[in-house]
Amino acid sequence: MTTRRKFIKGAAVLPAAGLAAPALAQSKITWRLQTYAGAALAEHVIKPAIDSFNKIAGDEMQIELYFADQLVPTGELFQAMQRGTIDAVQSDDDSMASPTDVTVFGGYFPFASRYSLDVPVLFNQYGLNEIWDEEYSALGVKHISAGAWDPCHFATKEPIRSLKDLEGKRVFTFPTAGRFMSQFGVIPVNLPWEDIEVAVQTGELDGIAWSGITEDYTVGWADVTNYFLTNNISGAWAGSFFANMERWNELPPNLQELLRVCMDQSHYYRQWWYWGGEADLRVNGTKMELTTIPDEEWQTVEDAALKFWDEIAAESPTKAKVVEILKKYNADMVKAGRPYRYGQS
Incomplete structure:
Protein backbone atom coordinates (compact mmCIF):
# COMPACT_ATOMS: atom_id res chain seq x y z
CA MET A 1 0.00 0.00 0.00
CA VAL A 104 -26.67 16.09 -1.20
CA PHE A 105 -28.14 14.02 -4.06
CA GLY A 106 -25.10 11.75 -4.42
CA GLY A 107 -24.93 8.48 -2.54
CA TYR A 108 -28.36 7.66 -1.14
CA PHE A 109 -30.81 10.56 -1.39
CA PRO A 110 -33.85 9.02 0.33
CA PHE A 111 -36.28 7.32 -2.06
CA ALA A 112 -35.05 9.24 -5.11
CA SER A 113 -34.81 5.89 -6.90
CA ARG A 114 -36.51 2.51 -6.62
CA TYR A 115 -34.26 0.54 -8.96
CA TRP A 149 -24.87 0.66 -7.44
CA ASP A 150 -26.98 -1.28 -4.95
CA PRO A 151 -29.90 -0.24 -2.73
CA CYS A 152 -29.33 0.98 0.83
CA HIS A 153 -30.34 -1.44 3.59
CA PHE A 154 -29.60 -1.81 7.29
CA ALA A 155 -27.33 -4.68 8.37
CA THR A 156 -27.42 -4.93 12.16
CA LYS A 157 -26.40 -7.04 15.14
CA GLU A 158 -29.87 -6.86 16.67
CA PRO A 159 -33.08 -7.42 14.66
CA ILE A 160 -35.00 -4.45 13.26
CA ARG A 161 -38.70 -5.24 12.97
CA SER A 162 -40.20 -1.82 13.73
CA LEU A 163 -39.16 1.82 13.55
CA LYS A 164 -38.76 1.80 17.32
CA ASP A 165 -35.96 -0.75 16.94
CA LEU A 166 -33.92 1.86 15.07
CA GLU A 167 -33.84 4.27 18.00
CA GLY A 168 -30.39 4.77 19.45
CA LYS A 169 -28.66 2.55 16.89
CA ARG A 170 -25.17 3.80 15.99
CA VAL A 171 -24.92 3.27 12.26
CA PHE A 172 -22.26 3.81 9.61
CA THR A 173 -23.97 5.44 6.65
CA PHE A 174 -23.72 8.23 4.09
CA PRO A 175 -23.98 11.85 5.30
CA THR A 176 -27.35 12.66 3.72
CA ALA A 177 -28.86 9.27 4.52
CA GLY A 178 -27.75 9.73 8.12
CA ARG A 179 -29.19 13.23 8.26
CA PHE A 180 -32.53 11.90 7.04
CA MET A 181 -32.70 8.80 9.25
CA SER A 182 -31.68 10.68 12.41
CA GLN A 183 -35.31 11.78 12.79
CA PHE A 184 -36.10 8.12 13.52
CA GLY A 185 -33.50 7.90 16.27
CA VAL A 186 -30.59 6.60 14.18
CA ILE A 187 -27.20 7.95 15.28
CA PRO A 188 -24.97 8.37 12.18
CA VAL A 189 -21.30 7.53 12.73
CA ASN A 190 -18.49 8.48 10.36
CA LEU A 191 -15.45 6.16 10.26
CA PRO A 192 -12.86 5.11 7.65
CA TRP A 193 -14.27 2.40 5.41
CA GLU A 194 -11.68 -0.18 6.38
CA ASP A 195 -12.48 0.25 10.09
CA ILE A 196 -16.16 -0.65 9.85
CA GLU A 197 -15.94 -4.41 10.38
CA VAL A 198 -13.88 -4.05 13.55
CA ALA A 199 -16.12 -1.24 14.81
CA VAL A 200 -19.13 -3.56 14.62
CA GLN A 201 -17.22 -6.31 16.42
CA THR A 202 -16.14 -4.00 19.24
CA GLY A 203 -19.59 -2.48 19.67
CA GLU A 204 -18.63 0.99 18.44
CA LEU A 205 -21.27 0.44 15.75
CA ASP A 206 -24.65 -1.29 16.04
CA GLY A 207 -25.04 -1.59 12.32
CA ILE A 208 -24.38 -0.41 8.80
CA ALA A 209 -26.65 1.34 6.29
CA TRP A 210 -24.19 1.70 3.46
CA SER A 211 -25.11 -0.96 0.92
CA GLY A 212 -27.25 -3.88 -0.08
CA ILE A 213 -26.70 -7.51 0.84
CA THR A 214 -24.22 -8.14 -2.00
CA GLU A 215 -21.67 -5.82 -0.44
CA ASP A 216 -22.40 -7.13 3.04
CA TYR A 217 -21.22 -10.56 1.90
CA THR A 218 -18.44 -9.34 -0.39
CA VAL A 219 -16.62 -7.12 2.09
CA GLY A 220 -17.13 -9.20 5.24
CA TRP A 221 -19.88 -7.25 6.98
CA ALA A 222 -22.21 -10.27 6.82
CA ASP A 223 -19.70 -12.03 9.09
CA VAL A 224 -20.14 -9.49 11.91
CA THR A 225 -23.84 -8.62 11.59
CA ASN A 226 -26.76 -10.97 12.13
CA TYR A 227 -29.76 -9.34 10.50
CA PHE A 228 -30.60 -7.72 7.16
CA LEU A 229 -33.57 -5.34 6.93
CA THR A 230 -35.40 -5.82 3.61
CA ASN A 231 -36.83 -2.28 3.66
CA ASN A 232 -34.46 0.18 2.00
CA ILE A 233 -34.13 3.95 2.19
CA SER A 234 -33.06 4.22 -1.45
CA GLY A 235 -33.30 1.90 -4.42
CA ALA A 236 -29.84 2.65 -5.75
CA GLU A 278 -29.24 -8.95 -4.13
CA ALA A 279 -31.81 -11.58 -5.07
CA ASP A 280 -29.46 -14.56 -4.84
CA LEU A 281 -28.20 -13.74 -1.36
CA ARG A 282 -31.67 -13.02 0.01
CA VAL A 283 -32.76 -16.45 -1.20
CA ASN A 284 -29.60 -18.51 -0.74
CA GLY A 285 -27.45 -16.56 1.74
CA THR A 286 -26.87 -18.27 5.08
CA LYS A 287 -25.15 -15.60 7.18
CA MET A 288 -27.94 -13.08 7.86
CA GLU A 289 -31.56 -13.43 8.89
CA LEU A 290 -33.98 -11.25 6.91
CA THR A 291 -36.29 -8.93 8.83
CA THR A 292 -38.98 -6.54 7.59
CA ILE A 293 -40.79 -3.49 8.95
CA PRO A 294 -44.47 -3.76 7.90
CA ASP A 295 -45.41 -1.68 4.84
CA GLU A 296 -47.95 0.45 6.68
CA GLU A 297 -45.31 1.43 9.27
CA TRP A 298 -42.56 1.92 6.69
CA GLN A 299 -44.86 4.31 4.83
CA THR A 300 -44.07 6.77 7.61
CA VAL A 301 -40.45 6.82 6.40
CA GLU A 302 -41.44 7.26 2.76
CA ASP A 303 -43.78 10.12 3.65
CA ALA A 304 -41.00 11.77 5.65
CA ALA A 305 -38.72 11.54 2.61
CA LEU A 306 -41.02 13.76 0.57
CA LYS A 307 -40.97 16.38 3.32
CA PHE A 308 -37.17 16.06 3.37
CA TRP A 309 -37.09 16.69 -0.39
CA ASP A 310 -38.98 19.94 0.10
CA GLU A 311 -36.59 21.01 2.87
CA ILE A 312 -33.63 20.40 0.55
CA ALA A 313 -35.35 22.20 -2.34
CA ALA A 314 -35.76 25.31 -0.21
CA GLU A 315 -31.96 25.58 0.25
CA SER A 316 -31.08 26.78 -3.27
CA PRO A 317 -32.45 27.17 -6.82
CA THR A 318 -30.23 24.35 -8.09
CA LYS A 319 -31.41 21.96 -5.40
CA ALA A 320 -35.00 22.96 -6.16
CA LYS A 321 -34.42 22.14 -9.84
CA VAL A 322 -33.06 18.68 -9.02
CA VAL A 323 -35.95 17.93 -6.65
CA GLU A 324 -38.40 19.04 -9.35
CA ILE A 325 -36.79 16.55 -11.74
CA LEU A 326 -36.98 13.77 -9.15
CA LYS A 327 -40.65 14.46 -8.56
CA LYS A 328 -41.39 14.57 -12.27
CA TYR A 329 -39.49 11.35 -12.90
CA ASN A 330 -41.13 9.40 -10.09
CA ALA A 331 -44.58 10.65 -11.10
CA ASP A 332 -43.90 9.43 -14.65
CA MET A 333 -42.84 6.03 -13.35
CA VAL A 334 -46.02 5.68 -11.29
CA LYS A 335 -48.14 6.60 -14.31
CA ALA A 336 -46.20 4.11 -16.45
CA GLY A 337 -47.22 1.35 -14.03
CA ARG A 338 -45.75 -2.14 -14.08
CA PRO A 339 -42.89 -2.94 -14.22
CA TYR A 340 -41.71 0.63 -13.52
CA ARG A 341 -43.76 1.23 -10.40
CA TYR A 342 -46.62 -0.59 -8.73
CA GLY A 343 -48.28 -0.75 -5.36
CA GLN A 344 -47.98 3.03 -5.01
CA SER A 345 -50.62 5.74 -5.02
Missing part, protein backbone atom coordinates in the same frame (compact mmCIF):
# COMPACT_ATOMS: atom_id res chain seq x y z
CA THR A 2 1.32 3.41 -0.91
CA THR A 3 1.38 5.59 2.17
CA ARG A 4 0.67 9.31 1.97
CA ARG A 5 4.24 10.02 3.15
CA LYS A 6 5.73 7.98 0.29
CA PHE A 7 3.31 9.55 -2.16
CA ILE A 8 4.24 13.11 -1.13
CA LYS A 9 7.95 12.24 -1.08
CA GLY A 10 7.70 10.81 -4.58
CA ALA A 11 5.87 13.87 -5.85
CA ALA A 12 8.49 16.15 -4.31
CA VAL A 13 11.33 14.77 -6.41
CA LEU A 14 9.61 15.21 -9.76
CA PRO A 15 11.48 17.66 -12.03
CA ALA A 16 10.04 21.11 -12.60
CA ALA A 17 7.32 21.15 -15.26
CA GLY A 18 9.20 23.53 -17.54
CA LEU A 19 12.41 21.49 -17.55
CA ALA A 20 10.58 18.21 -18.10
CA ALA A 21 8.30 19.37 -20.92
CA PRO A 22 10.26 17.86 -23.85
CA ALA A 23 10.51 14.46 -22.16
CA LEU A 24 6.88 14.45 -21.04
CA ALA A 25 5.71 15.07 -24.57
CA GLN A 26 7.12 11.69 -25.56
CA SER A 27 6.26 9.78 -22.42
CA LYS A 28 3.32 7.62 -21.41
CA ILE A 29 0.52 9.42 -19.60
CA THR A 30 0.02 8.16 -16.05
CA TRP A 31 -3.00 8.95 -13.89
CA ARG A 32 -3.69 8.25 -10.23
CA LEU A 33 -7.34 7.35 -9.59
CA GLN A 34 -8.70 6.73 -6.10
CA THR A 35 -12.02 5.04 -5.44
CA TYR A 36 -14.05 5.41 -2.28
CA ALA A 37 -14.47 1.61 -2.23
CA GLY A 38 -12.25 -0.63 -0.15
CA ALA A 39 -10.07 -3.29 -1.75
CA ALA A 40 -12.55 -6.20 -1.62
CA LEU A 41 -15.36 -4.13 -3.12
CA ALA A 42 -13.12 -2.43 -5.67
CA GLU A 43 -12.28 -5.83 -7.14
CA HIS A 44 -15.80 -5.72 -8.58
CA VAL A 45 -16.88 -2.12 -8.87
CA ILE A 46 -13.87 -0.57 -10.59
CA LYS A 47 -10.80 -2.79 -11.02
CA PRO A 48 -12.15 -4.70 -14.08
CA ALA A 49 -12.78 -1.40 -15.90
CA ILE A 50 -9.34 0.00 -15.07
CA ASP A 51 -7.67 -3.25 -16.10
CA SER A 52 -9.49 -3.06 -19.44
CA PHE A 53 -8.51 0.56 -19.96
CA ASN A 54 -4.85 -0.13 -19.23
CA LYS A 55 -4.83 -3.14 -21.52
CA ILE A 56 -6.31 -1.19 -24.43
CA ALA A 57 -4.44 2.10 -23.86
CA GLY A 58 -1.10 0.28 -23.57
CA ASP A 59 1.87 2.59 -24.03
CA GLU A 60 -0.31 5.67 -24.48
CA MET A 61 -1.68 5.81 -20.94
CA GLN A 62 -1.93 3.86 -17.71
CA ILE A 63 -4.13 4.44 -14.65
CA GLU A 64 -2.83 3.57 -11.19
CA LEU A 65 -5.77 2.49 -9.03
CA TYR A 66 -5.89 3.27 -5.30
CA PHE A 67 -8.54 2.07 -2.86
CA ALA A 68 -10.41 3.89 -0.07
CA ASP A 69 -8.19 6.24 1.96
CA GLN A 70 -4.93 4.99 0.42
CA LEU A 71 -3.68 8.37 -0.80
CA VAL A 72 -6.12 10.73 0.89
CA PRO A 73 -9.11 10.23 3.20
CA THR A 74 -12.36 9.79 1.30
CA GLY A 75 -13.70 13.08 2.66
CA GLU A 76 -10.75 14.89 1.05
CA LEU A 77 -11.04 13.27 -2.39
CA PHE A 78 -12.62 16.28 -4.05
CA GLN A 79 -10.03 18.74 -2.78
CA ALA A 80 -7.15 16.46 -3.77
CA MET A 81 -8.56 16.04 -7.28
CA GLN A 82 -9.30 19.74 -7.66
CA ARG A 83 -5.70 20.56 -6.70
CA GLY A 84 -4.34 17.89 -9.03
CA THR A 85 -2.78 15.84 -6.23
CA ILE A 86 -4.72 12.94 -7.73
CA ASP A 87 -6.05 12.92 -11.27
CA ALA A 88 -9.40 11.14 -11.03
CA VAL A 89 -11.94 9.82 -8.56
CA GLN A 90 -14.72 7.27 -8.38
CA SER A 91 -17.14 8.29 -5.64
CA ASP A 92 -20.52 9.66 -4.83
CA ASP A 93 -20.70 13.42 -4.32
CA ASP A 94 -21.79 13.03 -0.69
CA SER A 95 -18.89 10.87 0.52
CA MET A 96 -16.19 13.05 -1.00
CA ALA A 97 -17.80 16.23 0.35
CA SER A 98 -17.76 18.11 -2.91
CA PRO A 99 -18.69 21.80 -2.39
CA THR A 100 -21.58 21.87 -4.86
CA ASP A 101 -25.33 22.27 -4.67
CA VAL A 102 -25.79 18.73 -6.00
CA THR A 103 -23.67 16.98 -3.36
CA SER A 116 -30.71 0.87 -10.25
CA LEU A 117 -31.87 1.74 -13.78
CA ASP A 118 -33.51 4.89 -12.41
CA VAL A 119 -30.12 6.55 -11.91
CA PRO A 120 -28.80 6.47 -15.51
CA VAL A 121 -32.23 7.44 -16.84
CA LEU A 122 -32.33 10.47 -14.54
CA PHE A 123 -28.89 11.55 -15.68
CA ASN A 124 -29.14 10.77 -19.37
CA GLN A 125 -32.81 11.48 -20.12
CA TYR A 126 -34.09 13.80 -17.40
CA GLY A 127 -31.34 16.42 -17.37
CA LEU A 128 -29.16 15.64 -14.36
CA ASN A 129 -26.02 15.29 -16.51
CA GLU A 130 -26.26 18.92 -17.57
CA ILE A 131 -26.74 20.14 -13.99
CA TRP A 132 -23.80 18.09 -12.70
CA ASP A 133 -21.61 19.29 -15.57
CA GLU A 134 -22.34 22.93 -14.80
CA GLU A 135 -21.73 22.51 -11.06
CA TYR A 136 -18.40 20.72 -11.39
CA SER A 137 -17.03 22.64 -14.37
CA ALA A 138 -17.29 25.82 -12.33
CA LEU A 139 -14.90 24.23 -9.81
CA GLY A 140 -12.32 22.90 -12.27
CA VAL A 141 -13.51 19.31 -12.17
CA LYS A 142 -14.80 17.18 -15.04
CA HIS A 143 -17.91 15.12 -14.28
CA ILE A 144 -17.40 12.22 -16.67
CA SER A 145 -20.40 9.98 -16.03
CA ALA A 146 -22.81 8.78 -13.36
CA GLY A 147 -24.03 5.28 -12.58
CA ALA A 148 -25.88 3.22 -10.00
CA TRP A 237 -26.63 4.46 -4.87
CA ALA A 238 -25.78 7.26 -7.27
CA GLY A 239 -22.12 7.96 -7.92
CA SER A 240 -19.78 9.13 -10.63
CA PHE A 241 -16.37 9.22 -12.21
CA PHE A 242 -14.64 12.60 -11.99
CA ALA A 243 -11.31 14.01 -13.18
CA ASN A 244 -9.22 17.12 -12.66
CA MET A 245 -10.31 19.37 -15.54
CA GLU A 246 -6.77 20.26 -16.65
CA ARG A 247 -5.74 16.61 -16.73
CA TRP A 248 -8.89 15.75 -18.67
CA ASN A 249 -8.36 18.50 -21.23
CA GLU A 250 -4.76 17.39 -21.77
CA LEU A 251 -5.91 13.96 -22.98
CA PRO A 252 -6.25 13.38 -26.72
CA PRO A 253 -9.84 12.68 -27.89
CA ASN A 254 -9.25 8.95 -28.33
CA LEU A 255 -8.22 8.52 -24.68
CA GLN A 256 -11.13 10.62 -23.45
CA GLU A 257 -13.46 8.38 -25.42
CA LEU A 258 -11.77 5.23 -24.15
CA LEU A 259 -12.20 6.44 -20.57
CA ARG A 260 -15.91 7.03 -21.18
CA VAL A 261 -16.37 3.58 -22.72
CA CYS A 262 -14.55 1.78 -19.90
CA MET A 263 -16.46 3.74 -17.27
CA ASP A 264 -19.74 2.88 -18.99
CA GLN A 265 -18.65 -0.76 -18.86
CA SER A 266 -18.05 -0.33 -15.12
CA HIS A 267 -21.59 1.03 -14.72
CA TYR A 268 -22.97 -1.94 -16.68
CA TYR A 269 -21.04 -4.47 -14.60
CA ARG A 270 -22.56 -3.07 -11.42
CA GLN A 271 -26.06 -3.17 -12.88
CA TRP A 272 -26.12 -6.94 -13.26
CA TRP A 273 -23.72 -7.83 -10.43
CA TYR A 274 -25.85 -6.09 -7.83
CA TRP A 275 -29.24 -6.91 -9.32
CA GLY A 276 -28.50 -10.63 -9.41
CA GLY A 277 -26.54 -10.64 -6.18
